[in-house]
Amino acid sequence: MEHVDVLIVGAGLSGIGAAHYIQTKCPWATYAIFEARDAIGGTWDLFRYPGIRSDSDMYTLGYSFRPWTGEKSIADGPSILQYIKDTAAESGIDRRIRFNHRIVRADWSSAEARWTITAERTDTGEIVELTCGFVFSCSGYYRYDQGYRPDFDGMDRFGGAIVHPQQWPEDLEYAGKRVVVIGSGATAVTLIPSLAETAAHVTMLQRSPTYIASLPAKDPVARLLSRILPRRWSGPAIRWFKALTTQAMYALSKKRPELVKRMLRKAAQRQLPEGYDLDTHFTPRYDPWDQRLCVVPNGDLFKAISAGSASVVTDHVDTFTESGVRLQSGAELEADIIITATGLELLFIGGIELVVDGEKVDLPTKLTYKGMMLEGVPNFAIAVGYTNASWTLKCDLTCDYVTRLLNRLHDTGLTTCMPVNHDAAVSPQPLLGLTSGYVLRSADRFPKQGSRFPWQVHQSYWRDYRALKMSDLDDDAMVFTGPVAQRTVAEPAIASAS
Numbered sequence: 030m031e032h033v034d035v036l037i038v039g040a041g042l043s044g045i046g047a048a049h050y051i052q053t054k055c056p057w058a059t060y061a062i063f064e065a066r067d068a069i070g071g072t073w074d075l076f077r078y079p080g081i082r083s084d085s086d087m088y089t090l091g092y093s094f095r096p097w098t099g100e101k102s103i104a105d106g107p108s109i110l111q112y113i114k115d116t117a118a119e120s121g122i123d124r125r126i127r128f129n130h131r132i133v134r135a136d137w138s139s140a141e142a143r144w145t146i147t148a149e150r151t152d153t154g155e156i157v158e159l160t161c162g163f164v165f166s167c168s169g170y171y172r173y174d175q176g177y178r179p180d181f182d183g184m185d186r187f188g189g190a191i192v193h194p195q196q197w198p199e200d201l202e203y204a205g206k207r208v209v210v211i212g213s214g215a216t217a218v219t220l221i222p223s224l225a226e227t228a229a230h231v232t233m234l235q236r237s238p239t240y241i242a243s244l245p246a247k248d249p250v251a252r253l254l255s256r257i258l259p260r261r262w263s264g265p266a267i268r269w270f271k272a273l274t275t276q277a278m279y280a281l282s283k284k285r286p287e288l289v290k291r292m293l294r295k296a297a298q299r300q301l302p303e304g305y306d307l308d309t310h311f312t313p314r315y316d317p318w319d320q321r322l323c324v325v326p327n328g329d330l331f332k333a334i335s336a337g338s339a340s341v342v343t344d345h346v347d348t349f350t351e352s353g354v355r356l357q358s359g360a361e362l363e364a365d366i367i368i369t370a371t372g373l374e375l376l377f378i379g380g381i382e383l384v385v386d387g388e389k390v391d392l393p394t395k396l397t398y399k400g401m402m403l404e405g406v407p408n409f410a411i412a413v414g415y416t417n418a419s420w421t422l423k424c425d426l427t428c429d430y431v432t433r434l435l436n437r438l439h440d441t442g443l444t445t446c447m448p449v450n451h452d453a454a455v456s457p458q459p460l461l462g463l464t465s466g467y468v469l470r471s472a473d474r475f476p477k478q479g480s481r482f483p484w485q486v487h488q489s490y491w492r493d494y495r496a497l498k499m500s501d502l503d504d505d506a507m508v509f510t511g512p513v514a515q516r517t518v519a520e521p522a523i524a525s526a527s
């Protein structure tokens with residue numbers, strides 16, 4: 030059976046980044062990327078709705094090793110996809126990808142110190158097996174085959190098109206049409222200004238309001254830094270600047286929620302018509318950052334509302350009718366197209382069944398180690414980004430840490446690294462600290478974080494930088510093991526330094 034040192038799951042933003050790290054920092058390692066789809070890019074290839082763009086800045090969503098040099102800080106989906114493809118092509122990573130390979134199962138054998146991977150070919154149905162020393166899951170966090178859509182009453186009665194943004198029909202004609210977008214999350218606020226350019230009218234139908242912040246599409250400070258600093262300094266300087274200011278805004282939201290509420294409200298008020306009902310439509314019932322804050326570049330959503338091409342209705346769907354939606358208030362919204370921007374179905378590690386020495390890993394009972402490994406699961410890491418900042422900030426740190434682990438194993442001849450919790454006082458807590466519906470719906474299928482280091486998930490770049498980049502690999506939890514015969518340096522068979 031074919032064997033590689035590292036198997037990367039997924040060829041999205043994280044998988045391509047992981048491959049870069051392994052190629053450059055572990056040149057000794059053989060690796061392959063198994064990708065379930067037939068394309069690079071993950072999220073940035075899958076989502077094709079009008080106006081698709083990032084909602085965090087590209088200086089931190091881009092890789093640290095290949096700073097984003099595009100004009101716009103909030104970039105459109107096609108530019109992000111091109112950036113990922115270019116990164117993969119530049120260093121031959123694209124040649125390591127096996128497309129149409131969905132990994133369904135990974136079996137760890139302690140006796141052999143390796144994983145046996147089972148993948149299903151999504152094009153032919155063939156089963157493919159290989160073994161690897163380490164699995165690096167870069168599979169994102171949601172289901173690709175379907176998004177989340179509640180069962181609205183009367184959906185089959187509606188005479189127009191019902192579309193989920195995750196499956197946007199290429200030929201959907203919305204110019205001159207009345208569109209209702211159900212939802213108020215990042216996807217809804219991205220779609221609406223774009224649709225409003227040509228639709229007859231777009232209504233954002235939300236159950237409850239979301240905090241929305243307007244940011245300049247082109248970041249003036251980043252542009253200044255890139256003009257005055259040499260290129261090799263401007264990339265890291267802008268990245269740190271953006272990482273720290275985003276973090277500071279998050280910290281302020283947590284410490285002084287009332288102040289941040291007032292700031293966001295004032296900013297929205299400035300951009301909306303006089304007398305606009307902010308209390309009903311833009312005043313959430315939760316504190317800023319209890320749920321993800323939405324960003325609109327150059328206030329485009331507020332502009333569409335002010336221009337009259339878009340409007341907001343805060344109410345609940347009672348039923349779909351032949352010609353639109355009836356609301357619980359009794360009001361009716363006429364529509365030719367209804368877009369259910371109702372979110373994602375979360376999925377951990379791409380739905381892979383993990384088995385360790387014949388025993389199925391029960392994910393909800395496991396703690397995450399530094400937000401990137403699982404308690405009791407050997408030679409397995411996960412690239413999961415932040416909920417309160419750009420995804421890649423954390424994934425870059427995780428990749429760097431994984432390469433250190435791999436090099437430790439390689440240099441010592443040890444074969445296995447595995448986090449083990451020896452601290453009885455650590456209590457399990459939900460993995461993600463958000464109260465959003467999509468997080469709460471799936472919390473019971475996800476692993477947990479622990480109440481103290483190193484089992485906590487920080488959602489803080491600075492703290493993770495210390496925990497992953499600056500810390501020693503040895504701590505109370507990480508256990509390195511390996512066959513004595515293979516060891517090349519004098520280390521105990523079990524090295525778990527405190």
Ligand SMILES: Cc1cc2nc3c(=O)[nH]c(=O)nc-3n(C[C@H](O)[C@H](O)[C@H](O)COP(=O)(O)OP(=O)(O)OC[C@H]3O[C@@H](n4cnc5c(N)ncnc54)[C@H](O)[C@@H]3O)c2cc1C
Nearest residue numbers: 039041042043065071072083084085132168169379419420
């Ligand atoms: C519409 C949208 C906008 C977003 N905007 C932002 C943003 O502005 N900023 C931000 O920080 N984050 C954003 N995110 C989160 C976003 O998903 C991440 O930024 C990032 O793209 C995730 O990259 P990834 O490679 O980890 O995962 P993905 O992009 O999800 O890629 C995962 C890849 O793994 C493959 N895969 C999954 N399971 C398996 C399996 N079992 N076997 C083989 N292959 C598998 C998938 O096919 C896919 O190609 C956004 C998400 C969405 C949906």
